[in-house]
Amino acid sequence: MTNREAYDNMWDELEQYRAIGTVEEIKSVKKYIDLKRRCGTPTNTIDLCAEYIAIGTVEECREAREKQKPQKPFKGADFMVVRGDDGSHIWESDYICHECGMEITREYIYCPYCGTYIDWSKEGDKSHEEDDH
Numbered sequence: 305m306t307n308r309e310a311y312d313n314m315w316d317e318l319e320q321y322r323a324i325g326t327v328e329e330i331k332s333v334k335k336y337i338d339l340k341r342r343c344g345t346p347t348n349t350i351d352l353c354a355e356y357i358a359i360g361t362v363e364e365c366r367e368a369r370e371k372q373k374p375q376k377p378f379k380g381a382d383f384m385v386v387r388g389d390d391g392s393h394i395w396e397s398d399y400i401c402h403e404c405g406m407e408i409t410r411e412y413i414y415c416p417y418c419g420t421y422i423d424w425s426k427e428g429d430k431s432h433e434e435d436d437h
Contacts, residue, residue, distance in 0.1 A: 374423030
């Protein structure tokens with residue numbers, strides 16, 4: 305083989321590699337091939353992606369987890385309430401959600417506006433606190 309023939313063969317091989325694609329293009333395609341191997345059919349791949357989207361992003365999951373940590377509400381304004389048929393009066397307080405700032409009452413375990421878990425326990429009362437064990 306002459307140098308000219310070797311040179312021509314080298315250019316032919318180079319053109320074949322260029323037809324395959326660049327290293328970056330091959331890496332890009334490889335991730336789709338790996339995904340197909342893991343999931344099977346394109347339909348399964350789409351279904352798994354839809355499930356992942358329904359679960360939410362990592363950031364959304366972290367945010368949801370943070371909302372489950374008990375938050376004490378802020379005390380708002382005091383107001384007088386008439387109770388019972390006898391017309392007795394008592395003082396009650398508004399409360400404000402620590403997370404979203406919306407007004408809440410003691411009937412809520414979770415803020416109806418943002419979903420944050422409300423910790424109604426008094427200081428030192430461990431009965432409503434999360435058990436980290």
